[in-house]
Amino acid sequence: MGTFFGSSIGKKFVMSISGLFLVVFLIVHLAINLLLLVPDGGETFNAAANFMALPAIKFGLQPVLALGFIVHIIYAAIITLQNNKARGSAKYASGNKTKDVMWASKNMFVLGATVFAFLAVHIYQFFVPLQITHSAPELASGGHDTYTLVANALTCIPTVVFYVIGSLGLALHLTHGFWSAFQTVGASNNIWRKRWTVIGTVFAWVVGLAFSAIAIAMYFIGSCGGCN
Template identity: 45%
Template sequence: MSSFMKSSIGKKFFMSVTGLFLITFICVHLSLNLLLIVDDSGDLFNMAAHFMATNPLIKIMEPVLALGFLVHIIWSFVITLENKKARPVTYNSGDKVLSPIAPSKNMLILGGMVLVFLVMHIANFWWKFKISHEGLTAVHVMQAGVNVEMENAYALVAGFFKASSLYCIIYMVGAVLLGLHISHGFWSAFQTIGWNNKIWLKRLEVIARIFAWLIALGFAIIPLYFMIKF
């Protein structure tokens, strides 16, 4: 097993698995964030954020998620460096999506940009939710007939979007970069784990592009909503 994990295919396999795991998290995260534009009172978003913060299973998964991000990022650099050493001369990729910045040719660059976006997101939201609690106030929400006190996560997130058009634009750019990264990574992950026959590979490429742009549009529409409405 250890020799498999040290091999090039083993590293790619594990990076593919962590990538699919992170895509699952992104879907959950997007579903929660879309509540920001569904209910302007903030109650739905606050209840969802409160559930995520207090659910024991979510608390267990948080360090697993963090480890998944670290492994995925570190191994992407390792694999890219190994590929460059093995093949110093680049080859023509078959990926025709925005050819000058084709995801298959620039996964490391796109991943680095997504990482910058992730760091900004952690600094502005996660850190305040979990560590400093800066700007967080309490709010009472009726939940199953019970008046529950919880942090007003909606006020913090919505307030940030309302106050900074620049951050809204950066957030939308980050969403597009995330979509580009996923558009190649999604089908490539399935190819690595064995779904690599010609029929399914073509189907997965189409599904990946549709899925990636739905993710990109889903995240981008949130700051756009606040820019237009407020």
């Protein structure tokens, strides 16, 4: 009969749960990012950022988060490969003109790859200097001055544009991913599918636009020092 994780619904279940877990992470991340906009020279934001670097979180939660990303990405790759195989090598000469199918739903792997490319640069820009090489600026009171690191990074227009593209890619990914996660675990019917879709669409654009707005706001708040 096959194993649970080998079955198509089992694999989709893993995608759904890991996806919803990453949604929770996004909410925490966005909440902390919003503190960047508190007009106190970054004091509140730094306090929150240094809290997230405490050993309990660094060694307790971070591996779980990393696992969430890795599982989501690996299963996405497996599912996409299997689906391409199931579609078959022969393509339709007349294409696919089925109406009313959301573009994002057919391009989740491409959108996921966009988010992944963003994630790689994002980790290199912030996570590495903050938590691995510790080359980020220090605060007099101890801990890193994450605010200055962020503010400096976002004085550069290409970086701001890159962050906005990453955020919008994430938004599109979520417009399908959010309701789809509930459909996959079976928490859906004709009424709830509409509700999840509305909630998911609102959530996706709030998250995507808020991250974008913060990046743009930081550019204008910043010292306009340009790229360095």
